Amino acid sequence: MAGGHHGYMGWWGDMGGPKQRGIVTYSLSPFAQKPFAGALYNAFFNTFRRVSSQAIYVVVPTALFGYLITSAQERNAYLYTKAGRHELELLL
Template identity: 40%
Template sequence: MGGHGFGHLHKLRRIITYRLSPYELKGFKGIVSHGFPNTLRRTLENVPYMVPPLGLGYVIYDQVEKEHQRTMRKNPADFENDQ
């Protein structure tokens, strides 16, 4: 058992393991060449599913707000005889 570092205390037979040092990994490798284009592609693929509900929601909200403003106005005919 002597001479082995921590994590190498026993032998595994017929099992192959691979390890990469965390100091040798490149966490942001390909973020510009692959990450941004992939994000853009995935977003554009979902546009047909996102735009119609958002557009319908906006139209409904706009019409409800216009109707609310219309019903909140005072009718001038109701105040003709006030002095």
């Protein structure tokens, strides 16, 4: 705390130390950036990739359920025919 500074070294960027050399900083103007560049293109293919990776978990059970429902409806319709009632009487 020499000189009565009480720990204050200077304003930000001028802390009293040696000047830094060899550090280059680049920045891009916000007007030059394209935040939505390729957003629709990437959204389409990303959605396709995600849906296709999960399709097996949806398609297989749906197909199985559809097959079971169709088979059950056909069996029920058969049991309400004359031959179906006769077959059901033989089973009971």
